[in-house]
Amino acid sequence: MKRDSATDPFDLAVETGETPWALETRGMSVDYGAFRAVKDLTMGFEKRRVTAIIGPSGCGKSTALRAFNRMNDLIPGCRTEGQVLFHGADVYAPEVDPVKVRRWIGMVFQKPNPFPKSVRENILWGARINGYSGDEEELVEGSLRQAALWDEVKDKLDKSALALSGGQQQRLCIARAVAVKPEILLMDEPTSALDPISTSRIEDLLEELKSRYTIIIVTHNMQQAGRVSDRTAFMLLGDLVEYAPTKELFLNPKDGRTENYISGRFG
Amino acid sequence: MNAGKFRAATGARGDGSFLPNLGKRQAAGRRWAAAFAAATIAAVLVLGALVASIVNDAFGLVAMEYTVDPATLAPGGDIEKLSDAELVAALEGNLKSRRLRALGNEKPLAERERADLLALVEDEVIKWEVVETFSLAESLLGRAEVDAFVAAEHPQAKLVFRSWVNARYLSASQSATAIDAGVRSALIGTLMTILITVATAFPIGIAAAIWLEEYAKDDKWNRFIRVNIYNLAGVPSIIYGMLGLAIFVRALEPVTSGAAFGAAADPTGANGRTILSAGLTLALLVLPVIIINAQEAFRAVPRTLRESGYAVGATKWQVVWHHVLPAAFDRVLTGTIVAVSRAIGETAPLVVVGASTFLTQDPTSVFSKFTTLPIQIYQWTARPQEDFHNIAAAAILVLLVLMLSLNAFAIILRNRLRAKKRFA
Numbered sequence: 001m002k003r004d005s006a007t008d009p010f011d012l013a014v015e016t017g018e019t020p021w022a023l024e025t026r027g028m029s030v031d032y033g034a035f036r037a038v039k040d041l042t043m044g045f046e047k048r049r050v051t052a053i054i055g056p057s058g059c060g061k062s063t064a065l066r067a068f069n070r071m072n073d074l075i076p077g078c079r080t081e082g083q084v085l086f087h088g089a090d091v092y093a094p095e096v097d098p099v100k101v102r103r104w105i106g107m108v109f110q111k112p113n114p115f116p117k118s119v120r121e122n123i124l125w126g127a128r129i130n131g132y133s134g135d136e137e138e139l140v141e142g143s144l145r146q147a148a149l150w151d152e153v154k155d156k157l158d159k160s161a162l163a164l165s166g167g168q169q170q171r172l173c174i175a176r177a178v179a180v181k182p183e184i185l186l187m188d189e190p191t192s193a194l195d196p197i198s199t200s201r202i203e204d205l206l207e208e209l210k211s212r213y214t215i216i217i218v219t220h221n222m223q224q225a226g227r228v229s230d231r232t233a234f235m236l237l238g239d240l241v242e243y244a245p246t247k248e249l250f251l252n253p254k255d256g257r258t259e260n261y262i263s264g265r266f267g
Numbered sequence: 268m269n270a271g272k273f274r275a276a277t278g279a280r281g282d283g284s285f286l287p288n289l290g291k292r293q294a295a296g297r298r299w300a301a302a303f304a305a306a307t308i309a310a311v312l313v314l315g316a317l318v319a320s321i322v323n324d325a326f327g328l329v330a331m332e333y334t335v336d337p338a339t340l341a342p343g344g345d346i347e348k349l350s351d352a353e354l355v356a357a358l359e360g361n362l363k364s365r366r367l368r369a370l371g372n373e374k375p376l377a378e379r380e381r382a383d384l385l386a387l388v389e390d391e392v393i394k395w396e397v398v399e400t401f402s403l404a405e406s407l408l409g410r411a412e413v414d415a416f417v418a419a420e421h422p423q424a425k426l427v428f429r430s431w432v433n434a435r436y437l438s439a440s441q442s443a444t445a446i447d448a449g450v451r452s453a454l455i456g457t458l459m460t461i462l463i464t465v466a467t468a469f470p471i472g473i474a475a476a477i478w479l480e481e482y483a484k485d486d487k488w489n490r491f492i493r494v495n496i497y498n499l500a501g502v503p504s505i506i507y508g509m510l511g512l513a514i515f516v517r518a519l520e521p522v523t524s525g526a527a528f529g530a531a532a533d534p535t536g537a538n539g540r541t542i543l544s545a546g547l548t549l550a551l552l553v554l555p556v557i558i559i560n561a562q563e564a565f566r567a568v569p570r571t572l573r574e575s576g577y578a579v580g581a582t583k584w585q586v587v588w589h590h591v592l593p594a595a596f597d598r599v600l601t602g603t604i605v606a607v608s609r610a611i612g613e614t615a616p617l618v619v620v621g622a623s624t625f626l627t628q629d630p631t632s633v634f635s636k637f638t639t640l641p642i643q644i645y646q647w648t649a650r651p652q653e654d655f656h657n658i659a660a661a662a663i664l665v666l667l668v669l670m671l672s673l674n675a676f677a678i679i680l681r682n683r684l685r686a687k688k689r690f691a
């Protein structure tokens with residue numbers, strides 16, 4: 001059953017891409033068995049902006065993020081309801097292949113997890129399997145430059161990625177994600193395993209990356225959310241409590257629970 | 268003194284609800300450690316006893332008698348020193364004329380190779396015969412008693428030190444006399460059998476493990492299959508022999524005898540009791556173990572590695588092929604080799620499948636009759652004669668060396684794969 005890509009609603013959505021939001025959820029709920037980890041989430045993510053999701057541990061931030069690119073499909077017993085619209089096309093529509101979703105919505109994880117291959121192969125593998133036919137050297141250099149890693153690894157392209165430092169590995173994971181030229185980058189606490197210097201490197205990087213990509217970042221660090229994001233969402237026990245431009249949310253929270261959380265009274 | 272200071276410095280801080288018990292805890296730890304060391308020593312002792320008993324039988328003094336004293340043929344009895352012409356003369360002087368004529372008809376003596384002549388003089392003129400064998404312990408520690416015993420019981424006999432594993436033993440086939448018998452056919456049989464086992468069980472086992480671990484849904488049927496693969500791994504090997512007999516020897520005879528492929532009927536009349544049947548039977552035997560082991564290897568691949576593959580838009584197959592398999596391969600390989608080295612030592616299923624009891628010819632193809640090292644050991648130890656027990660011990664040594672090399676190969680391969688994984 002070969003699908004004609006020109007009439008695939010998902011591909012059409014990617015091509016036209018004319019919706020106010022790059023990604024939008026409508027009544028999205030995620031269950032682990034009988035436990036509802038994310039409840040009725042309705043929100044939109046602006047194009048070419050950084051959106052931060054904050055909230056106490058266990059409130060469902062990672063679960064929501066992983067639902068956006070159907071990563072939760074890999075967890076047995078995890079079910080998603082409602083809609084996740086990517087340029088208006090529901091990524092959970094029955095005819096949509098999750099492989100295609102993940103190709104457009106890339107992901108960077110909390111713990112750096114490069115492939116146990118060379119630096120070069122880390123960049124090229126994803127591009128190759130997605131049918132990249134351009135110049136490979138150009139792609140490697142371009143992706144590493146976007147991740148602000150080129151100068152550090154240009155002499156070690158054929159060395160194992162596992163020989164890099166944690167911060168370098170995490171930037172390599174970012175380079176690997178951008179190498180397939182996605183539209184959206186999901187980042188789940190990308191700096192929580194890193195030292196302050198690597199962290200500020202990656203924060204600077206986000207500023208650069210948002211000129212090309214829509215970025216959704218989960219973070220525990222409220223200063224970080226304040227520094228890097230344009231809009232911030234606060235979640236609590238699976239609910240979206242408040243979602244506003246970052247400055248507004250931090251300086252002038254509407255909800256008491258948000259205020260308690262950002263002033264450090266719980267969580 | 269230092270300890271006293273430390274106690275003085277810290278003791279003051281306790282509020283009395285923590286009783287001093289470190290001494291007791293450390294003592295308990297030491298007792299357990301001693302028990303573990305004792306267990307290890309026991310295991311090493313048993314292993315040492317095993318090896319010692321084999322070596323004890325595989326080397327030692329033998330008392331041999333002859334029909335014609337080699338000293339009458341060559342000075343000092345060393346027939347190696349004789350020229351070809353002298354060897355021919357020795358044959359002509361000692362053999363019956365009928366035997367000489369028969370040999371001459373095969374090939375005139377004058378045209379024969381030197382090795383051939385030497386063998387003829389040994390086998391037909393001198394006719395060495397083992398009358399008594401001694402273990403290595405007896406030979407080394409009780410030499411005086413051995414000498415006295417031989418002098419009393421076999422005054423004619425000559426006492427020589429013999430390694431039952433020797434070049435001739437490795438290159439000769441089965442024979443009715445122990446001193447002439449060798450393991451060549453059995454060794455070739457073992458290698459060919461195990462090659463068939465690996466070539467079938469390895470790919471099928473891995474494929475099944477991939478399906479079960481990566482693709483199969485976690486439903487009632489698949490759980491049933493999984494549980495039963497575990498059960499199969501525990502089924503006694505002789506039952507696999509009966510299965511092999513029913514399937515490969517009987518039902519699939521046209522295939523396992525080679526008739527279906529137009530192979531000429533085996534002149535020895537194997538009738539499906541072939542190397543192919545033996546190899547496939549052992550493949551059945553190791554398959555569950557290989558599957559279980561490979562499943563565990565795949566399960567040990569961290570989820571983060573799979574997720575990093577999926578996150579750049581890989582399909583399930585791409586993740587399995589490019590990431591899960593390479594990451595798990597060293598474990599899969601070692602598990603397989605451990606399973607296979609167990610299969611090398613299997614005897615019971617091959618007896619059932621129909622190993623030949625007396626095979627003097629090397630197998631020529633997978634459709635030949637077969638015997639293997641363990642079968643040979645089993646048959647030789649069952650004989651009453653002492654010297655057959657010696658060649659059985661020698662065969663055990665050969666089998667052990669084969670298994671140890673296989674295991675060493677596994678370890679080297681694993682370490683290389685690991686190193687590659689780390690520094691790729």
Ligand SMILES: Nc1ncnc2c1ncn2[C@@H]1O[C@H](COP(=O)(O)OP(=O)(O)OP(=O)(O)O)[C@@H](O)[C@H]1O
Pocket residue numbers: 032035037055056057058059060061062063064075220
């Ligand atoms: N695989 C799973 N199976 C069952 N329950 C899960 C699973 N993963 C997460 N949960 C539950 O879902 C809830 C949300 O988890 P999630 O990982 O999304 O939290 P989080 O906000 O990312 O927390 P943290 O900040 O600690 O990462 C938690 O109560 C957690 O126990």
Ligand SMILES: [Mg+2]
Pocket residue numbers: 061062063188
């Ligand atoms: Mg999380």
